[in-house]
Each structure stands twice: as C-alpha cells, then as structure tokens.
Amino acid sequence: MASPKRENPSHFIRHRIDEDLKTHKYEGRVVTRFPPEPNGYLHIGHAKSICLNFGLAAEYGGTCHLRFDDTNPIKEELEYIESIKADVRWLGFDWGKHLYFASDYFDQLYAYAVQLIKAGMAYVDSLSTAEIRRYRGTLTSPGINSPYRDRSVEENLALFERMRAGEFDEGTHVLRAKIDMASPNLNMRDPVMYRIMKMPHHRTGHTWCIYPMYDFAHGLSDSIERITHSICTLEFEDHRPLYDWFLDALHVYHPTQIEFARLNLTYTVMSKRKLLKLVEQGHVSGWDDPRMPTISGFRRRGYTPEAIRNFCERIGVAKRDSMVDVALLEHCLREDLNKRAPRVMAVLKPLRLVIENYPEGRVEMLDAENNPEDPTAGTRKVPFSRVLYIEQDDFMEDPPKKFFRLAPGREVRLKHAYYVTCTGVKKDEETGRILEVRCTYDPDTRGGWSDDGRKVRGTLHWVSAAHALKAEIRLYDHLFIKENPEETETDQDFRANLNPRSLEVLFPCRVEPGLAEAAPGSRYQFLRQGYFCVDPVDSSKDRLVFNRTATLRDTWAKIQQAGRQGFRP
RNA sequence: UGGGGCGUCGUCAAGUGGUAAGACACAGGAUUUUGGUUCCUGCAUUCGGAGGUUCGAAUCCUCCCGCCCCAGCCA
Numbered sequence: 001m002a003s004p005k006r007e008n009p010s011h012f013i014r015h016r017i018d019e020d021l022k023t024h025k026y027e028g029r030v031v032t033r034f035p036p037e038p039n040g041y042l043h044i045g046h047a048k049s050i051c052l053n054f055g056l057a058a059e060y061g062g063t064c065h066l067r068f069d070d071t072n073p074i075k076e077e078l079e080y081i082e083s084i085k086a087d088v089r090w091l092g093f094d095w096g097k098h099l100y101f102a103s104d105y106f107d108q109l110y111a112y113a114v115q116l117i118k119a120g121m122a123y124v125d126s127l128s129t130a131e132i133r134r135y136r137g138t139l140t141s142p143g144i145n146s147p148y149r150d151r152s153v154e155e156n157l158a159l160f161e162r163m164r165a166g167e168f169d170e171g172t173h174v175l176r177a178k179i180d181m182a183s184p185n186l187n188m189r190d191p192v193m194y195r196i197m198k199m200p201h202h203r204t205g206h207t208w209c210i211y212p213m214y215d216f217a218h219g220l221s222d223s224i225e226r227i228t229h230s231i232c233t234l235e236f237e238d239h240r241p242l243y244d245w246f247l248d249a250l251h252v253y254h255p256t257q258i259e260f261a262r263l264n265l266t267y268t269v270m271s272k273r274k275l276l277k278l279v280e281q282g283h284v285s286g287w288d289d290p291r292m293p294t295i296s297g298f299r300r301r302g303y304t305p306e307a308i309r310n311f312c313e314r315i316g317v318a319k320r321d322s323m324v325d326v327a328l329l330e331h332c333l334r335e336d337l338n339k340r341a342p343r344v345m346a347v348l349k350p351l352r353l354v355i356e357n358y359p360e361g362r363v364e365m366l367d368a369e370n371n372p373e374d375p376t377a378g379t380r381k382v383p384f385s386r387v388l389y390i391e392q393d394d395f396m397e398d399p400p401k402k403f404f405r406l407a408p409g410r411e412v413r414l415k416h417a418y419y420v421t422c423t424g425v426k427k428d429e430e431t432g433r434i435l436e437v438r439c440t441y442d443p444d445t446r447g448g449w450s451d452d453g454r455k456v457r458g459t460l461h462w463v464s465a466a467h468a469l470k471a472e473i474r475l476y477d478h479l480f481i482k483e484n485p486e487e488t489e490t491d492q493d494f495r496a497n498l499n500p501r502s503l504e505v506l507f508p509c510r511v512e513p514g515l516a517e518a519a520p521g522s523r524y525q526f527l528r529q530g531y532f533c534v535d536p537v538d539s540s541k542d543r544l545v546f547n548r549t550a551t552l553r554d555t556w557a558k559i560q561q562a563g564r565q566g567f568r569p
Numbered sequence: 570u571g572g573g574g575c576g577u578c579g580u581c582a583a584g585u586g587g588u589a590a591g592a593c594a595c596a597g598g599a600u601u602u603u604g605g606u607u608c609c610u611g612c613a614u615u616c617g618g619a620g621g622u623u624c625g626a627a628u629c630c631u632c633c634c635g636c637c638c639c640a641g642c643c644a
Contacts, residue, residue: 069644071644072644075643133640138640141571142571173642183572184573185571192641194642213643234574234637235638235639235644237574238572238574261575314582314592314593315581319574321637324581328580328593330593331593331594372601372603372606413602416602527605529603555605
C-alpha cells in the first residue's frame with residue numbers, strides 16, 4: 001500500500017491511550033474489544049465502533065477481541081452471531097483467535113458473585129419487580145433499603161445457591177450488589193447482578209437458570225480478558241462508577257472504560273428497535289434491504305468496506321451528540337468507486353434513436369475505455385448499429401438555453417461512437433407521445449471525435465437496440481424524507497417520515513451486452529448515471545437486477561432545480 | 570427540581586494560554602469524449618452568553634443559558 005495515507009485525525013481516545021502508554025499503566029499493552037449483543041443485525045453505528053476498536057488495536061500493535069455479550073437468552077439467537085461475524089469480516093477486520101462469549105465466563109462470574117456475598121457486598125433480595133422499582137426512589141428522591149438487605153452471609157449464600165439450583169420461580173429473587181440506596185446515581189442503588197430466567201441459553205443450554213446482568217458481566221469479562229481500554233457509548237457514562245465498583249470490590253485487574261458519542265446519520269434511524277420495526281412491518285424487504293443503514297444493507301446496496309472504513313475515520317470520535325450528513329458517506333463511496341469501478345453504458349429509461357443514414361444490418365464493434373481514471377483498466381468492444389436506445393432525459397423537443405443534449409437540429413456526441421444530428425421525432429398521432437427520435441450521423445467522427453475543431457456540447461450514453469440486454473434497475477433514495485426522522489408532529493412516530501419514493505423499480509432498462517457475465521455483487525459506474533451493483537440476491541442470468549448504490553454528482557439537476565425555483569412567483 | 574455529560578462555520582471536527590486546521594456541503598471559475606473526475610478560488614475578526622484573570626483567552630475562573638443521558642429482573 002504505497003498510497004499516501006491521510007494522517008490519523010487527533011481524538012481524545014488516542015490521547016488517552018498515548019497517556020496510558022507513557023505512564024505504563026498497562027505495561028504498554030493495548031487490548032480493545034467489540035462486544036455486540038447477538039440480538040440483531042449490525043448497523044453503520046456499530047461500524048464506527050468496530051473501526052474504532054479494531055483500528056486502534058492495529059494502530060498501536062495491540063489486539064481487539066470479538067466478544068458476544070450473550071447474557072440474556074430470551075433476546076438472543078444463533079442466527080445473529082453468524083451475521084455479526086460475517087459483517088465484521090466483510091468490513092475487513094480479523095479477531096484471529098480472540099473470539100469470546102460472555103457465557104464462557106458464567107462459572108467464573110458465579111464465583112465472583114459468591115465472593116461478593118461472602119464479603120457482605122451482595123445480597124439476595126426477595127422483593128417483587130414492582131417493589132424493587134418503588135424502593136429505588138426517583139431521580140430527585142433517594143431510594144430506601146429493601147427489608148431483605150441485611151440477610152446474613154450464610155442465608156444469602158444458601159439462597160443464591162438455591163436460585164442457581166432452580167428452586168425458585170422467575171421474579172421471586174434476585175442477587176443485588178449492596179451499595180447505596182441513596183446514591184444520586186441510580187445505577188448505584190443496589191443494582192441487580194443476577195436474575196432468574198428459566199430459559200435455555202443458545203450456548204450453555206440448560207446449565208443455568210440464573211443469568212448475570214450487563215453491569216456485572218461486562219466489566220468482569222473485560223477484566224478476565226485483560227482488556228486495557230473498554231470503549232463504549234455515552235449512555236454508559238453513568239454506569240462507569242458501577243463498572244469500577246465491581247472491579248475494585250473484587251480486587252481484580254481493572255480496565256478503563258471510555259465513552260464516546262454514537263453515530264447518527266441524516267435521513268435514517270439507527271436504533272435496533274426501530275430498524276426491527278421497519279423489517280417486521282414490511283416497510284423494507286429485510287435487514288439487508290439496500291435502504292437499511294445495516295452493514296448487510298450497505299453491502300447489498302453496493303457500498304465497499306473501504307468507503308465505510310474511510311467514512312468512520314473521517315467523522316472523528318468525540319463526546320458531543322451529532323448527526324453526520326449522509327452526503328459524507330456518499331462522498332466516500334464515490335471517491336472509492338471513481339477510481340475502481342469499470343464504466344459501462346446502461347439506459348435506464350430507453351428512447352429509440354434511429355440513425356437514418358446508417359446502413360441497415362450493419363454492426364460495428366467500437367472501442368470503449370473501461371475507466372478513464374485507471375489506464376490499466378483497458379478497453380472493451382461495444383456494438384453499434386442503426387437503431388439505438390438513448391435516455392429519455394437526453395432529448396427535449398423544445399429545450400431551454402442551458403440544455404446541451406439532443407434536440408431538433410442539435411448535434412451531440414454518442415460516447416465512444418459518432419456525432420449525430422437530430423432530424424426530427426416520430427410521435428404517436430393520438431397521444432402526442434414521442435415514439436422515436438430520428439438523426440443522421442457523421443461517418444468522419446468515428447470514435448466520437450472530429451479534428452475540424454467543431455464543438456459539441458453534449459455527450460450521450462447509448463446502447464444498440466438489437467444487442468442490448470434487458471435489466472431491472474432499482475433506484476434507491478433516502479428511507480426518510482426528513483434529515484431527522486425523529487422530528488414528528490405530536491401523536492405520530494418516525495414512520496410518518498418514511499419516504500414513499502425511496503424505491504423506484506425500472507424495467508425494462510437496456511444495458512451493454514457485456515454485462516451478461518457480470519458477477520453478483522460486482523460494481524460498475526453506469527456512465528453519466530451513477531454507481532450500480534449486481535444485486536447479490538435477486539439477480540440471475542435470466543433476469544439481471546442492478547441496485548443503484550449512489551448517483552453521480554449532477555450539476556444539470558442542480559441547474560434545473562435552481563431554474564424551477566427561480567420561476568416561482 | 571438529583572446525578573452524569575456536552576456546547577468551535579449549514580454538517581462533522583482539530584485546537585489543551587501565543588492570536589481559529591481539515592473534511593463534507595455550498596458558491597464561483599478552469600480543464601474535460603461522463604453536465605462525472607481533477608484543479609483553482611471563496612466560505613467563523615470569532616469559539617452558547619455575560620463578566621473576570623492575563624501583555625495575550627476557544628483554552629483559566631465565576632455566573633447564566635441551551636441540548637443529551639439515567640428511575641429494565643435490557644444491553
């Protein structure tokens with residue numbers, strides 16, 4: 001990789017690690033972890049965390065663990081574990097042998113709990129869920145001690161053992177840390193450490209009927225794995241005192257928890273709950289719908305892991321809540337694909353173009369450059385004949401001044417081919433709809449160039465009607481119509497902002513014959529249109545399906561927009 | 570009205586007492602066989618506000634304002 005790398009942006013977590021390295025807090029080690037709960041698909045917010053954790057580890061010569069935080073069997077499924085691993089791998093990261101599960105530590109965690117009971121720092125509470133809530137107090141008033149708070153160590157030990165043995169029903173007992181019911185931090189008001197759940201676990205089976213809570217399990221899992229920097233999102237800031245409390249109480253190895261702001265992106269939602277709702281209610285076709293901000297959605301949409309990684313580096317890491325413009329993500333994608341994607345011609349909304357002076361039955365194979373940004377990409381042959389398809393948008397019968405595409409009497413270049421001059425149009429007598437455009441070509445302009453100094457303003461893409469392949473093309477737009485879908489009128493939710501035009505399916509579009517061989521998932525630039533990929537799920541030899549990953553920047557569209565607004569009274 | 574955080578350009582974001590980086594977006598212009606790419610140029614006399622300390626403040630102090638998070642036997 002000789003490409004000139006951007007210098008790594010400065011951010012507070014790098015500063016913290018630098019500082020710890022300087023003071024030898026962790027003997028020069030850097031060990032991070034990405035700790036997903038296997039209860040849903042990963043989204044681009046997770047990608048930020050993955051890039052941060054794996055990226056930092058790589059940068060400092062350390063390691064990053066992939067650890068599944070699987071402490072709640074009712075919400076978690078095997079299926080998610082595989083999708084998460086696939087997504088992390090696809091993003092380009094490798095956990096090597098460091099694949100772990102919090103459930104692997106259940107025995108150790110149980111022993112730690114017993115140790116806390118013996119130290120008088122944990123007790124079995126027999127209050128009901130509702131009572132526990134009531135005893136906890138509120139934001140502004142302190143909680144009160146449970147009547148079971150002062151059970152003897154022996155009694156607690158016996159009760160906890162019986163909880164484990166399955167002697168009690170769910171909800172009848174919990175193990176709580178004995179901290180401070182009057183703490184202004186609600187997390188410190190005797191947090192629950194274990195609850196009874198008579199539910200088999202996807203990895204430990206029927207071994208357990210009590211499961212540890214996040215706050216107890218997470219920090220200790222970090223400790224067991226000798227993590228140095230435990231990076232999580234802002235909402236856990238209030239949990240840090242508790243994270244530290246368990247580690248200190250048990251006198252075990254103590255990682256540092258550091259919190260950063262989660263990613264928000266314009267025109268989309270990011271919470272698992274909301275994404276699940278979109279899937280379940282059929283607003284999208286699934287977790288991997290190309291409009292979803294999931295990793296699998298972006299993958300199917302045609303995004304590259306490089307673009308996503310670059311995006312994650314560019315957005316930075318900080319503690320303030322923010323909403324990143326999705327235009328930056330699109331920019332990263334275009335920047336990557338501009339260099340790599342082969343150019344190809346595809347007509348989305350076909351309009352017949354007949355070249356009156358081109359011999360019937362004649363076919364020429366013209367040379368076309370595969371990528372002007374990459375001289376090594378070579379050329380290909382494209383068939384040219386008397387009847388072509390051009391884009392409907394590339395012809396206007398009565399064009400405005402700034403339109404420099406095809407119109408009666410106007411001359412344009414057909415990319416890689418010839419100059420053509422429009423001689424007229426053929427219309428449906430009744431509807432007035434344009435059926436085809438007629439033109440003549442200049443045989444001296446083969447390849448799309450004339451040495452006589454003649455200037456043509458426009459260059460059009462095209463396909464030969466007799467040779468082109470039919471294809472289905474799916475045009476995607478933002479899933480929501482508002483930058484912040486959360487902004488709604490009272491008594492409606494984010495679904496009210498769903499974009500009814502987020503998907504437009506075009507068929508039959510006409511594409512270059514060479515695309516018959518296009519591999520699923522392969523990416524192209526459709527000249528003058530945008531970046532597209534072969535849909536890895538629905539495309540087949542019989543029915544080619546392309547997804548639009550992103551449009552090209554479109555100055556003409558902007559001019560039109562400005563014009564329309566200008567004419568508004 | 571308890572506690573924990575956070576406020577620097579439209580959006581991200583550097584900056585850690587020496588006189589406001591960069592990116593995206595936006596607006597002009599040049600080049601162009603993609604109205605793409607590339608290339609120039611412009612875009613915060615000012616850092617939520619008000620005082621104060623200092624030769625000097627986005628950086629230190631005081632007060633105020635605004636936004637986010639926490640009352641799961643979820644993570």
